[in-house]
Amino acid sequence: MPHTRSVADIGERALIERIRARIPLPPSWVIVGIGDDGAVIEPERNLLEVITTDALVEGVHFDRAFCGPADIGHKALAVNLSDLAAMGAAPRAALLSLMLPADLAVADVDSLLDGMLALAERSRISLVGGNISRSPGPLSVDVTVTGSVHRRRILTRGGARAGDEIYVTGTIGGAAAGLRALQHAALQSAHDTNALPLGQGNARARGANAEMEPLAEGIRRYLRPEPRLRFGMLLGRNRAARACIDLSDGLADGVRQIAQASGVGAVIDAHALPIQPKRAKMFEAISEAIGGGEDYELLFTVSPKLRGRLNGVRRLVKDLAITKIGRVTANRAVVLDMDGRIEELPSGFEHF
């Protein structure tokens, strides 16, 4: 086998240069970009800044046996953009902090950057700086993003009121089903080879499910989630939602977080949930869909009086399903309504 160049072979400075070479010309508001002690950016006049950070850690958030480096790069940025979407903010600047095992191939770092930068370009966010460190353990990708939002258009978790309707974008459950399929495929592949090189496992697991359409879609959603940036911004701009959160940790967790932050309760209608893929066993499907995380859809509440504003937003995003799944209640219980049988909503997903 020919020697593959690892990150330890070329070192920190050369890696920074490789990243710098991949980045498009920054916009004019980037005063100092990559390569100094810090980046210097010009804030947007009269707007507030949203700032958030989220990390993907190997063995906790991804498995290199079936997540390729480009998937990891895409997702590390996507989960952060999803937080901006949930606040109604427009993406602006990103910082990338990489913790790299010494034996990681340089080509994998290139692919990781390619996956991240493709999403960055589509989302109009500029990579302005970061940090590279060696890791004696897992590959970790920690991203920080900033966004801009008008003071009166911020979406938070705390604005829900009793009587609000609860909505969710797109479908839920797909990422959890996709992950299950990938884990199954990786397990089968392990019978042939003990170690799958980074990137190949991914292609293989994908191939194993290529003919199963809903699952293939779930796998795509798990590996390459698409943050609902445009929808979040439209919700904020039209002041259509009272509270909003992204479903990084599952629907059950999202509902609870909004309820807790707003001091309210919620009733979720089990049959209204837009679950994909459909499964024969309804109860299993529901519990996977509401317990499993990583769908990165938006969950939000709307005052029935302001439903007209939501309909206005709907007309602008015709290809995206918007489903009413329940309502906000004054009593603080968070429950699931299954044909009149009321149960406590199962617990959410904690990465710990």
Added chain:
Amino acid sequence: MPHTRSVADIGERALIERIRARIPLPPSWVIVGIGDDGAVIEPERNLLEVITTDALVEGVHFDRAFCGPADIGHKALAVNLSDLAAMGAAPRAALLSLMLPADLAVADVDSLLDGMLALAERSRISLVGGNISRSPGPLSVDVTVTGSVHRRRILTRGGARAGDEIYVTGTIGGAAAGLRALQHAALQSAHDTNALPLGQGNARARGANAEMEPLAEGIRRYLRPEPRLRFGMLLGRNRAARACIDLSDGLADGVRQIAQASGVGAVIDAHALPIQPKRAKMFEAISEAIGGGEDYELLFTVSPKLRGRLNGVRRLVKDLAITKIGRVTANRAVVLDMDGRIEELPSGFEHF
């Protein structure tokens, strides 16, 4: 031995609540603080924003055998503040991304936060958000900070011109000597016990060197570096420096980075270097002081015509030594002058 509560025992949400409870009331420019999808802050009118990130990874940047959790918390913020100092920026907001081994004691997370928040309060920076993840490997602490700076007062690496004088704050070499002493003490302790609990090794190693004054100072500098925030801001405000960098990776690296970014060279006078502690073998002392990182002093260049501005700054920071150590040259070589013997400046320190 009584059971020590670990982070896995209490989980992510409880940890976030513990952090939130430790944080003082945020300033009025924090519109949304910890606990939503992102923090929302109001930028300072007419100022630019500096944003930078730096991570401390166990086994790469620190050893829990002799770095206590409060030291780690302090240092993770300090290395970022040092970057703000090097840009001439005033600290503003910080985000904390923690990657925690499941068996880490909750009390250690508390101490880590206490160490970080004590420095944050003194430095007037507000912790506004972050992320907590499990780590299947090392404890990693990734911090992102923002700062404010006036457009015409930014310090960068790229402004040095031939003829400039090169200065350094404080003393250099202390942190490298401190690290060596700590490693030595930890090695000796290892003869008694195989595993030093987090925090105790630190106290022990400190105790072992308590009577050796310059070394104790080096250990303090290694464990608890003090970013030169006030000096950096004064340099920027008085427009006294043409280029500036912090010495995270050693003096040799700092000189090279400024030279490269500015397209110039430099001559460093070996005898002028403010090395602490003094050592019998001059050559060893110089090579440790300029090769070893982590002093977190500022290195900067000053036009001889504007020396008056630097003297003005000096009068404001009487307790801080400011030493002229060389000059910027038009030819791009970066050299050390030892009594007229000219040598290439040794390579800097890479964390990889």
